[in-house]
Amino acid sequence: MTDAAYPGIFVTGTDTEIGKTVCSCLLIDALQQRGLRVAAMKPVASGGQYRQGQLVNDDALQLQQQSGLNQAYELVNPYVFEPPVAPHLAARQAGEVIRPEPIQQAFSQLKAEADQIVVEGVGGWRVPLAEDFAVSDLPRLLNLPVVLVIGMRLGCLNHALLTIESIEQTGSHVVGWMANYLDPAFDAQQANLQTLEYRLEAPCLAQIPYHGEPFTPLRQQEVAAGINISWL
Ligand SMILES: Nc1ncnc2c1ncn2[C@@H]1O[C@H](COP(=O)(O)OP(=O)(O)OP(=O)(O)O)[C@@H](O)[C@H]1O
Ligand SMILES: C[C@H](N)[C@H](N)CCCCCC(=O)O
Numbered sequence: 001m002t003d004a005a006y007p008g009i010f011v012t013g014t015d016t017e018i019g020k021t022v023c024s025c026l027l028i029d030a031l032q033q034r035g036l037r038v039a040a041m042k043p044v045a046s047g048g049q050y051r052q053g054q055l056v057n058d059d060a061l062q063l064q065q066q067s068g069l070n071q072a073y074e075l076v077n078p079y080v081f082e083p084p085v086a087p088h089l090a091a092r093q094a095g096e097v098i099r100p101e102p103i104q105q106a107f108s109q110l111k112a113e114a115d116q117i118v119v120e121g122v123g124g125w126r127v128p129l130a131e132d133f134a135v136s137d138l139p140r141l142l143n144l145p146v147v148l149v150i151g152m153r154l155g156c157l158n159h160a161l162l163t164i165e166s167i168e169q170t171g172s173h174v175v176g177w178m179a180n181y182l183d184p185a186f187d188a189q190q191a192n193l194q195t196l197e198y199r200l201e202a203p204c205l206a207q208i209p210y211h212g213e214p215f216t217p218l219r220q221q222e223v224a225a226g227i228n229i230s231w232l
């Protein structure tokens with residue numbers, strides 16, 4: 001085990017589909033390059049498919065594979081629902097209620113076998129999970145600081161500033177943000193980056209380049225090596 005300041009990080013984003021999974025895998029890789037055993041978790045996933053009779057989610061499978069610790073799927077992803085809709089709605093359709101306790105228990109078991117844990121949220125920061133439970137409750141539940149993935153496209157300044165404001169209001173700590181260049185057609189990238197650097201107190205941990213096709217393992221390692229693992 002390490003004596004890191006935090007047991008891991010919680011990865012949130014400025015929206016759904018802006019690169020949380022891509023960045024979570026990069027963060028796991030970056031920690032592994034420091035010689036650490038890294039667990040991965042997707043506590044709640046909506047949008048699943050049946051594979052060999054088991055309902056699974058692609059994000060959770062990617063994270064589990066990147067972690068390489070062979071931890072049980074049910075621990076990596078305790079809540080998975082088939083429809084790709086807001087999680088509290090998907091849970092309702094399945095006749096379930098998403099509760100903190102199973103998430104906390106799975107987290108403890110995963111963390112017991114690792115030096116660090118990378119936990120990916122679902123959708124953006126304020127996505128509801130149940131009547132009285134939201135994504136924004138998870139970092140405090142799991143005692144993790146937050147990394148914000150900013151999908152660099154038009155609208156991201158507003159989303160990033162609102163998200164940081166809200167994270168700080170909940171009392172969670174933002175260790176940094178990642179600028180994810182997921183839109184090659186957006187031509188104000190540098191000006192946006194400068195605006196974010198000027199307005200956000202937390203440091204930019206990395207700029208993730210656009211990749212036209214999935215990273216090769218070598219390219220992923222190169223990009224991951226450039227991430228500032230500031231919370232260790
Ligand atoms: N830097 C990038 N370059 C190119 N494509 C990217 C980049 N980042 C993300 N993508 C692509 O954008 C899509 C969304 O990324 P990803 O699945 O990581 O988002 P997410 O925020 O995790 O989404 P969700 O809310 O569903 O969990 C994927 O197809 C991914 O490959
Ligand atoms: C299906 C999608 N990829 C995510 N799993 C769920 C995103 C929920 C977003 C909810 C919302 O903010 O409206």
Ligand SMILES: [Mg+2]
Nearest residue numbers: 020021059120
């Ligand atoms: Mg994802």
